[in-house]
Amino acid sequence: MKAKTEPWMLILMIVVGAIIGSLLWSLVTPYLPEIFAKSVSIGTTNAPLNVDLDVVNFTFGIVLEANIGSMLGMIAAFIIYRKM
Numbered sequence: 355m356k357a358k359t360e361p362w363m364l365i366l367m368i369v370v371g372a373i374i375g376s377l378l379w380s381l382v383t384p385y386l387p388e389i390f391a392k393s394v395s396i397g398t399t400n401a402p403l404n405v406d407l408d409v410v411n412f413t414f415g416i417v418l419e420a421n422i423g424s425m426l427g428m429i430a431a432f433i434i435y436r437k438m
Contacts, residue, residue, distance in 0.1 A: 367431040372420075375427015382423070393421035 383391040395417055402415025 364435050367435050368428050371427035371431025372424040376424040379423020393419050395419050
């Protein structure tokens with residue numbers, strides 16, 4: 355079966371593309387103007403949600419940070435996926 359028919363493969367490639375793009379972007383940003391070093395944070399940035407039930411304690415929290423490098427990595431991963 356081709357990888358193109360697998361939806362999990364697209365999700366995996368986009369996540370890996372975002373990680374690689376973000377890592378490469380962090381290497382490039384010291385040489386670019388400060389405006390390109392900005393990132394957007396979405397999620398529980400102040401404090402995670404805690405649910406204490408006396409027996410079990412749950413902590414929920416997620417933060418997504420997007421910068422130009424992660425976006426470029428996701429786009430590159432999608433293009434590679436489409437070519438497969």
